[in-house]
Amino acid sequence: MVLTLDKVPVGVKVKVVSVLGGYGIVNRLMQMGLTPGTIVEVVNNMGPIIVRVRGVTIALGRGMARKVIVERT
Amino acid sequence: MEKKEIIVAVAGNPNVGKSTLFNVLTGKTVHVANWPGVTVELKQGVKKYRGKVIKFVDLPGAYGISASTMEELIAREFIVHGEPDVVLVLADSTAPERTLYLPIQILELTPKVVVALTKSDLTHKHGVHIYVDKLESILKVPVIPVSAIKGYGIRELLNAIIDVASGKKGRSNTLVVDYNGLEPFIKEVESYITKSKALSKYPSRWAAVRLLEGDSRLEELMEKAGEKDILDEVRKIRDSIKRSTGKDPSEIAITSRFNYVDSIVKETVVRAAGEQVSVSELLKLLGKAVVDQLERIFQHTVLGPIASLLLLFLMFLIIFTVNTGFPVNVLFDLLGFTELAEFVEAYSLAGLVELTFEIISSSISMLLEAQNVAPWIISLITDGIIAGIGAVLTFLPLIMFVSFFLAVLEDSGIAPRIAVAFNNIFVKFGLTGRAIYPYLISIGCNTPGILASRTSIEEEERMSIIGSASFVPCQARLVVILAFVTTYFKIPLYQAAAVISIYLMAFLVTLTTALFIRRVIFRKKEKPELILELPPIHKPSLKVVWWLTWSYSKHFLKKAGTIIFLVSVLTWFMINYGPTGPVDDISQSYGAIFGRLLSPFLTPFHINPETSWKVAYALINGFIAKECLVETIVLLEGGDIDVDEALLALGLTRVQTYSLLVFMTLYVPCLATLAVIYMESRSVKFTLGITVYIITVAYLISLIVYYILSLTTLYLIF
Structure with missing residues (x-):
């Protein structure tokens, strides 16, 4: 089964596989550093998902997190 | 020949410390200006150094220059068409993995780049070490570690800018990335x-x-x-x-x-292993514990929104009390401390400014009378000009306080946490938590509030904010509401209930309008999605807070100052002159003629026909700037009269007052706000459509309120 970012428990580090969705959203997420291969750590998973990526903390809406396909490292 | 003036575009991610560095570089010489190729105003500031005039232009914060948001597009258009001599790109030295992306993207567009590594005083704390020389040799442009707060690296940065502008340093060709x-x-x-x-x-x-x-x-x-x-x-x-x-x-x-x-x-x-190097000092550990706790509260689904609301409520409570005495005066009154209540009111900032202007006005008028100056000139100066300036200045403390608190929220990193906390509620209205920024700023003044819609990632969300933010009661409207409420409602509890209910109603209309624009105008069914960077929570820097406060306030002063002044003089003319020349009886003036044209719209409210034209005319002036509403009524009643007396002279019932206040709060954005709505939406159709919508909604809601209050038992309460 495909693992998406919204299903990742707090404290777990995962690797981005790909980002789905419309042009603007994908562009934005990627420019903020969520490119394939990047390691992401989930900090909080209530309401919007809060992740640490490339030294920065980012909050993502759940719907958006569902579009980020990840795999366990 | 070398140019004497060097134009430097300053680019960087949001939260990279750009405004702080910009202020350190340029000091007090900042102002906004229009630039060729860019349709918006950009902040610019000048620094004289080594016999050169270095002009810094502050580009909007952007993650890239791919033009996926307005900010990115503006930044890029300036780099290409504004013809800067140097582009100063900022990268956060505590997060180089992410923030070096922008310098790379800009280096692909222009070789004239200087990279500043910001917050370099914090790298040690974060366990980061950057080999600057190596980075410089790879990028082939100057890379300067700076700390705007501690003030180091600034001279090196200025030297590097001059060297790159003159071609002494830096690269001659753009960067080639392997795709x-x-x-x-x-x-x-x-x-x-x-x-x-x-x-x-x-x-x-x-x-x-x-x-x-x-x-x-x-x-x-x-x-x-x-x-x-x-x-x-x-x-x-x-x-x-x-x-x-x-x-x-x-x-x-x-x-x-x-x-x-x-x-x-x-x-x-x-x-170094781990994100943060462990800090041994107890105090720092304590600080980290507090930050962690704050972080946990704001990220909690239930506690987050509650904490945010409490924080905002407390903030506005303090601001309103210091400025107008409200609502603490009401509270004291309610508890039986009438004298204390009057004291709070009289010594509120607004009360003091008002008093000062009364004294100035009467002494100038006496001085002029002694010089045998024509009465109409005295009247123009005291009733028109000084009254107008006074009205502007009564606002200044209010604006500065709101700006101050917004600046603290912004610089401490609390603001984005509030946005996250509000996200779950806002999503139901087709907005993300980010929309809290423009709405919060709109409580101060709608104009910068609507400009803040630019941070929206999605165009539909941006338009929803642009179209709805003017329903948020700004401070100018607060003053109108307070003036009417304190005049017509004597019981403190009702005063508070009236103000709070109007605010709640306005917020509900705002959010509903945002949803309406998304669903009906743009026919967009999907929810917008939040993407927001959360910078570390930290103690706000006084310097930065002051800069932000002053820049917000200055914007208001400039806008309100000119408009209120002009409206005051115009109103004075409109009510002192008529088709037959100067008039003694106000009801023969131009103002009365205009007011009568519109007064039929007020007939359903059963307002006394003798005074309804005054209300109508005040509403016209309120369109130019809401703060002129009360001002106009005072002038209409002769100018030399207290606000409450002037308002009482209108002879309204409480039900009429309340429904009129609902109308005045919602009815139409002021001229400046309307101009910004057009500027930001770039559509005459949208601007006109939204104006008609706003007026219709305001009229219908206030009528409904009027009839519900008149026809039901609620009438008894009043």
């Missing part, structure tokens, strides 16, 4: 676009990559120049890449750029 699989296609597109006139200003390799990524702005330029045939070829190539790789070319391009960033970081950055 791997895209390379053959880039060459192909480049060969097509050499024929393009629309793209002649852009480096051809850069433009080719951008076109492959799908750049709406460049495509628009080509279409306008009638180069659709070239564009079609490019699109064909793009589609074939998509088909063969299954990926969007933009995904490949961004990934390649980040791979390049990663390779640079690998060679130049060392991170």
Whole structure:
């Protein structure tokens, strides 16, 4: 089964596989550093998902997190 | 010959510390200006150094220059068309893995770059070490670690800027990033676009990559120049890449750029194990514990919104009390401390400013009378001009306090947490938590509030905010509400209930309108999605807070100052002159004529026909600026009269007062706000449509309120 970012428990580090969705959203997420291969750590998973990526903390809406396909490292 | 003036564009990610550095570089010489090629005003400031005049232009914070948001587009257009001598790009030295992306992207567009590594005083704390020399030799442009707060690296930065501008340092060609699989296609597109006139200003390799990524702005330029045939070829190539790789070319391009960033970081950055190096001092540990706790509260689904609301409520409670005495005076009154209540009111800032202006006005009038100056000139000066200036200045403390608190929220990193906390509620109205920024600022003043909509990622959300933010009661409207409520409602509890209910109603209308615009006008069903960076929570810097406070306040003063002054003089003329020349009886004046034209709309409220034209005329002036509403009524009643007496002279019932207040709060954005709505939406149709919508909604809601209150038992309460 495909693992998406919204299903990742707090404290777990995962690797981005790909980002789905419309042009603007994908562009934005990627420019903020969520490119394939990047390691992401989930900090909080209530309401919007809060992740640490490339030294920065980012909050993502759940719907958006569902579009980020990840795999366990 | 070397130029004496050097233009420097300052670019950086949001939260990279750009406004702080900008202020350190330019000091007090900041003002906004229009620049060629960019349709918006940009902040600029000047620094004289080594006999040169260095003009810094503050570009909007952006993550890239791919034009996927307004900010990115503005930043890029300035770099290309504003012809800066140097682009100063900021990267956060505590997060180089992410923030070096922008310098890389800009280096692809122009070689005239200086990179500043901000917050370099914090690198040690974060366990980051950057080999600056190595980074400089890879990028081939000056890289300067700076700390705006501690003030170091500034001189080195200025030297580097002058050296790059004069060509002594830096590179002569743009950076070439290896796009791997895209390379053959880039060459192909480049060969097509050499024929393009629309793209002649852009480096051809850069433009080719951008076109492959799908750049709406460049495509628009080509279409306008009638180069659709070239564009079609490019699109064909793009589609074939998509088909063969299954990926969007933009995904490949961004990934390649980040791979390049990663390779640079690998060679130049060392991170100590763990994000933060453990700090031994007890105090610092305590500070970290507090920050962690705050973080936990704001991220909690239930506690987050509650904490945010409490924080905002407390903030406005303090602001309102210091400024107008409200609502603490009401509370004291309620508890039986009438004298204390009067004291709070009299010594509130607004009370003191008012008193000062009464004294100034009467002494000037006496002075002029002694000089035998014509009565109409005295009247113009005291009733028109001084009264007008007084009205502006009563607002200044209010504006400054709101600006101060907003600045604290922004600089401490609390503001984005509030946005996250509000996200779950706002999503139901078709907005993300980010919309809290423009709405919060709108409580101060709608104009900058609407400008703050630019941070929206999604166009529909941006338009929803632009169209709805003017329903948020600004401070000018608060003053109108307070004036009417304290005059017509004597019981403190009712005063408080009236103000709070009007605010709640206005917020509900705001959010509903946002949803209406999204669902009905744009027919968009999906929810917008939140993407927001959360900078570390930290103690706000007084310096930064003051800069932000002053820049917000100055904006208001300039706008309100000129408009209120003009309206005061105009109103004075309108009520002292009529078709027959100067009039003694106000009801023969131009103002009365205009007011009578509109007063039929007030008939359903059963307002005394003797005074309804005054209300109507005040409403017209309120369109120019809401703060003029009360001012106009005072002038209509003779000028030399207290606000409550003037309002009582209108002879309204409480039900009429309340429903009129609902109307005045909602009815129409002021002239300046309307101008900004047009500027931001760039659509006459949208601006006109939204104006008609706002007036209709305001009229209907206030009528409904009026009839519900008149016809039901609620009437008894009043």
